[in-house]
Amino acid sequence: MVYRPTRRGFLTAGLVGIAPIVLSGCDVFGLARSQAVIDALGSADDLARHLQRLIGGDALAPEFEEAEMSPVFRTNGNTMPSSTTYQTLAAGGFSGWSLGLDGLVERPVRFTLAEIMAMPARTQITRHDCVEGWSAIGKWTGVPLGHLLGEAGLRAEARYVVFHCADEFDGSNYYESIDLADARHPQTILAYAMNGAPLSIGHGAPLRLRVERQLGYKHAKYVMQIEVVASLAGIGGGRGGYWEDAIGYDWYAGI
Ligand SMILES: Nc1nc2c(c(=O)[nH]1)N[C@H]1C(S)=C(S)[C@@H](COP(=O)(O)O)O[C@H]1N2
Ligand SMILES: [Mo]
Numbered sequence: 001m002v003y004r005p006t007r008r009g010f011l012t013a014g015l016v017g018i019a020p021i022v023l024s025g026c027d028v029f030g031l032a033r034s035q036a037v038i039d040a041l042g043s044a045d046d047l048a049r050h051l052q053r054l055i056g057g058d059a060l061a062p063e064f065e066e067a068e069m070s071p072v073f074r075t076n077g078n079t080m081p082s083s084t085t086y087q088t089l090a091a092g093g094f095s096g097w098s099l100g101l102d103g104l105v106e107r108p109v110r111f112t113l114a115e116i117m118a119m120p121a122r123t124q125i126t127r128h129d130c131v132e133g134w135s136a137i138g139k140w141t142g143v144p145l146g147h148l149l150g151e152a153g154l155r156a157e158a159r160y161v162v163f164h165c166a167d168e169f170d171g172s173n174y175y176e177s178i179d180l181a182d183a184r185h186p187q188t189i190l191a192y193a194m195n196g197a198p199l200s201i202g203h204g205a206p207l208r209l210r211v212e213r214q215l216g217y218k219h220a221k222y223v224m225q226i227e228v229v230a231s232l233a234g235i236g237g238g239r240g241g242y243w244e245d246a247i248g249y250d251w252y253a254g255i
Contacts, residue, residue: 105154161229
């Protein structure tokens, strides 16, 4: 049996005021419900993120057994970027593709897919939860994002990691972003394989983010460039992600 914390239930219980037994006597949730604290943190979105950090900043998302993998793992959102650049790279089996990592780093770096596949790898069987109401359990293999960040070296001002993608909706490129706590989390990987096979184009080839403690839209597919920034204000519409900008989805989509 694999250990499965129920983070969502735990958080929800705390937020509606049913003090979890392990925290009885602790005033973390009472404090967090006070309007002064919500004002100080800026929003309920920030509150959820800070709460998740308080009760276990590096807690792992549940992992599953091979036998629990979903027989069908659907695709969602874009399933084939329309740009000529991407389609040319795909036609060449992504041999001409490379990932750039720049912004607030000591040394901007660029890696081919072969170089990324030769790096330390992590495989994890996790459940993907889409905000639209479906879930699937799949196996992902990739390089921990923390390893890549270590190769480039973060500058002191670094706060967020932004993923620029190859695809677009209505002329706006898909993008997503996470903070450094999630960027360095051991289950945050850039995956090039799914269910033991090379990542398909539908699922985000050649490289897609897995950030297991957050909802599906945070898991950027078709990652072309990674940028480290101090603020999300200058990126896209300024809310940290395509759907955050377009329809107001939460930036911190904790599960
Ligand atoms: N680049 C890009 N990443 C994306 C999307 C997208 O349309 N474009 N859709 C998101 C959503 S809403 C979900 S649920 C997952 C779906 O991943 P899958 O197609 O591998 O199931 O990708 C996320 N990442
Ligand atoms: Mo989604």
